[in-house]
Amino acid sequence: MSATIKDIAKVAGVSHMTVSRVLNGSNAVTDETRDRVLKIAAELNYRPNLQARSLVMNRKYSIGVVFSTLSSATAPSFMQACLNGIYQTLAKDYNLVVKDLERGLEHFNLSRVDGVIFVSQQESDDSFIDFALAQGTKLVVINRRVERESLINVTADEVGGAASAVRFLIEHNYRRIALINGPAKIQSSIDRQQGYQQALLDSNISLVADLIKDGKFSIQGGYDAMKVILHESKDVQIPDAVFCSNDEMAFGALKAINEVGLNVPNEIAIIGFNDSDICQFTTPALSTVKKPIEEMARFGAEALFALINQEVIDNPVQQLATELVIRASVR
Numbered sequence: 001m002s003a004t005i006k007d008i009a010k011v012a013g014v015s016h017m018t019v020s021r022v023l024n025g026s027n028a029v030t031d032e033t034r035d036r037v038l039k040i041a042a043e044l045n046y047r048p049n050l051q052a053r054s055l056v057m058n059r060k061y062s063i064g065v066v067f068s069t070l071s072s073a074t075a076p077s078f079m080q081a082c083l084n085g086i087y088q089t090l091a092k093d094y095n096l097v098v099k100d101l102e103r104g105l106e107h108f109n110l111s112r113v114d115g116v117i118f119v120s121q122q123e124s125d126d127s128f129i130d131f132a133l134a135q136g137t138k139l140v141v142i143n144r145r146v147e148r149e150s151l152i153n154v155t156a157d158e159v160g161g162a163a164s165a166v167r168f169l170i171e172h173n174y175r176r177i178a179l180i181n182g183p184a185k186i187q188s189s190i191d192r193q194q195g196y197q198q199a200l201l202d203s204n205i206s207l208v209a210d211l212i213k214d215g216k217f218s219i220q221g222g223y224d225a226m227k228v229i230l231h232e233s234k235d236v237q238i239p240d241a242v243f244c245s246n247d248e249m250a251f252g253a254l255k256a257i258n259e260v261g262l263n264v265p266n267e268i269a270i271i272g273f274n275d276s277d278i279c280q281f282t283t284p285a286l287s288t289v290k291k292p293i294e295e296m297a298r299f300g301a302e303a304l305f306a307l308i309n310q311e312v313i314d315n316p317v318q319q320l321a322t323e324l325v326i327r328a329s330v331r
Contacts, residue, residue: 004046004311005046005306005309006311007046008037008041008044008046011040012036012037016306016314017299017302019041020311021302028088061094061095062096062097063086063090063094063095063096063113063114064097064099064113065082065086065097065099066105066108066116066117066128067079067082067100067119068102068120068121068125069121070103072102072183073185073186073216074217075217075246075274075276077277078246081293081297082142082293082294082297083098084294084297085295085298086117086297088294089305097113110137114138115138115307116139116304117301118132118139118142119143119297120142120187121186122144122186122187123187125144125146126146129146133148138307139152139304140153140303141300142154142155142297142299143296145187151317152313153316153318154318155296155320156293156319156320156321156322157320157321158195158291159191159192159195159198160321160322161192161195161273161291161324162193162243162245163198163199164324165199165271165273165289166196166200166243167202168271169241169269170199170203172330172331175240176208176237176238176239177196177200177211177240177243178213178241178243179244180222180225180244180245180249180253181213181214181215182245183217188246210232210233211233215244215245215253217246217248217249218248219252221252222244222249222251222256223253225252225253226242226253227256230260238268241268241269241271241330242268243271243273244270244271245273247272247273247275247278248276249272250329251272251282251286253270254286254329264329265328265329269329269331270287271287271288272287272288274290275289275290275291276288279325279327280327282329285329286329287326287328287330288327289322289323290322291322292320292321292322299320
């Protein structure tokens with residue numbers, strides 16, 4: 001019987017995921033580790049299936065990356081982070097094919113890709129998941145929790161992340177906290193609103209429906225939603241904080257607040273979600289919840305390569321932790 005990735009990992013004293021990174025050409029390992037793993041792989045006469053087939057057939061292998069939607073509910077920074085995580089793991093003999101499920105999958109034949117990473121965002125995606133599994137497609141689903149036997153599924157703790165943000169605001173004496181959320185059908189919107197509501201209810205703070213608006217996961221949507229919140233509350237009481245379900249909406253909300261002459265954070269605090277690169281360059285720098293998007297995508301890609309190579313995957317279902325990052329947009 002030929003050596004497996006687990007055999008190499010045991011001898012090298014590293015995890016099987018580290019071995020997978022090395023064998024798939026990832027740069028996310030040290031030179032010392034790469035050299036040790038490759039030396040042991042050679043000593044054990046390890047021969048990964050796809051690389052052997054690639055040498056024989058002289059062709060590159062294709063990985064499909066399918067998003068639920070790229071046109072209506074996916075921030076550019078989210079897509080970029082997903083693809084960055086996958087590219088970090090790709091070997092040179094792989095091609096990446098990116099598709100948008102909402103726009104249809106014309107000219108995308110599942111039998112012509114060696115595996116699919118599905119960035120799932122809504123419940124209606126289940127029909128594609130079931131179809132792909134029925135076709136025997138090697139499939140990994142990331143971003144949304146999906147209950148399917150033996151399905152590899154990598155997600156992040158979005159409920160906990162949102163709750164931690166709102167809890168922080170409450171602990172710092174903010175009480176009238178608005179929510180600018182994404183489209184209602186998107187699972188991230190559902191989870192982040194759940195976390196928002198959970199934190200308020202845990203502190204016996206009543207929900208105010210007028211303070212919850214749809215910002216469409218876009219900068220313009222966040223701007224428009226914040227304008228509506230400020231207009232509707234000008235004769236009552238403006239919110240002293242706003243939690244935005246992604247950073248793009250927070251950028252738009254920040255502009256709307258500045259335009260009416262209110263100060264962030266002295267009059268209104270603001271927290272976003274995802275921790276995109278721009279957060280630290282806004283004025284003031286945006287506090288946010290860091291979602292490990294690249295890590296989630298990288299884990300998904302590593303698991304898919306292990307699946308393609310018929311390796312055992314120790315943890316097929318993973319939920320990664322989120323982290324509250326406090327910057328100058330709260331006092």
